Amino acid sequence: MYAGFIVAVLAVSSVLVWAFTARRRGDEARWRATGLALCEFAGLWALALIVDVVVGVAVILSVRAATSFFISVYVLNDVSLAIASALQAFVLYWRRHSALTPAA
Amino acid sequence: MAYTPVPNLVDRAFSLPAQLEPAGAIVVLAAGGVRGDGTLSNTSLRRTLYGIDLYRRGLAPVLALSGPPRGRAPAEGDVRSALAREIGVPAGAILVETTARTTREEAERMSTMLRPHGIRRVLLVVDAEGARRATRLFQRSGLEPLPAPAEDVSGLDDSPEGRLDLARRLAIELFALAYYRAAGYL
Numbered sequence: 529m530y531a532g533f534i535v536a537v538l539a540v541s542s543v544l545v546w547a548f549t550a551r552r553r554g555d556e557a558r559w560r561a562t563g564l565a566l567c568e569f570a571g572l573w574a575l576a577l578i579v580d581v582v583v584g585v586a587v588i589l590s591v592r593a594a595t596s597f598f599i600s601v602y603v604l605n606d607v608s609l610a611i612a613s614a615l616q617a618f619v620l621y622w623r624r625h626s627a628l629t630p631a632a
Numbered sequence: 633m634a635y636t637p638v639p640n641l642v643d644r645a646f647s648l649p650a651q652l653e654p655a656g657a658i659v660v661l662a663a664g665g666v667r668g669d670g671t672l673s674n675t676s677l678r679r680t681l682y683g684i685d686l687y688r689r690g691l692a693p694v695l696a697l698s699g700p701p702r703g704r705a706p707a708e709g710d711v712r713s714a715l716a717r718e719i720g721v722p723a724g725a726i727l728v729e730t731t732a733r734t735t736r737e738e739a740e741r742m743s744t745m746l747r748p749h750g751i752r753r754v755l756l757v758v759d760a761e762g763a764r765r766a767t768r769l770f771q772r773s774g775l776e777p778l779p780a781p782a783e784d785v786s787g788l789d790d791s792p793e794g795r796l797d798l799a800r801r802l803a804i805e806l807f808a809l810a811y812y813r814a815a816g817y818l
Binding site: 530534585600602605 | 733
């Protein structure tokens with residue numbers, strides 16, 4: 529019920545954005561490229577999050593093994609990590625594409 | 633994932649059903665600790681109240697509460713114990729463990745604390761997702777745990793945000809299960 533409503537809202541707003549921005553014919557290729565860019569960004573986000581969690585767990589287990597200091601693995605269960613991972617993914621995406629684009 | 637029932641279905645398949653039978657003790661595992669104002673976290677409060685409810689239903693004569701101190705906050709086990717006494721559980725029926733920091737340590741120390749009292753069969757109050765791992769750890773420690781999940785949200789939460797939270801909880805528990813297996817704890 530809630531999920532269906534939110535999906536409907538997203539669909540309507542996406543169609544509105546498309547209607548306002550697709551002003552000429554032949555834009556299909558650009559939309560395809562946009563879809564691919566979205567998939568690439570989502571993949572980078574997932575990758576960044578996995579790397580962050582793995583690094584976090586490795587550091588925590590190393591500290592536990594090397595010292596008497598105890599850090600709970602649950603400190604990684606924080607939504608800010610997912611948000612920061614998205615920012616990392618954005619930086620990675622931007623750097624990758626700015627490197628591919630020839631300088632003017 | 634947030635817009636499909638996949639997290640609910642996976643959670644339902646992964647969680648253990650409640651097995652509420654008479655036992656020697658009700659063991660309430662730590663969860664979330666104590667907040668800065670000295671009150672229990674939401675998850676900890678929910679588990680504690682469920683443990684008290686099981687005690688008042690007469691399922692066991694002993695209520696064993698777990699939870700270490702974190703930072704400057706008082707020990708979660710002590711705050712839980714105070715709450716249980718305020719609600720009417722006799723102090724003599726409460727056992728507190730405040731040194732265990734992981735589920736594995738909780739299993740070992742609860743076993744050390746309960747077995748001298750002749751208690752082997754325990755009702756294990758834990759989240760539905762964590763019941764599988766906790767039950768195995770308590771079995772390995774020499775106790776006979778009966779899962780008593782404090783909350784089963786698999787069929788309740790159908791909002792996208794709730795499903796994301798459920799997926800996150802499942803991911804954490806699957807990761808913990810994999811780590812415990814790799815480390816030889818299970």
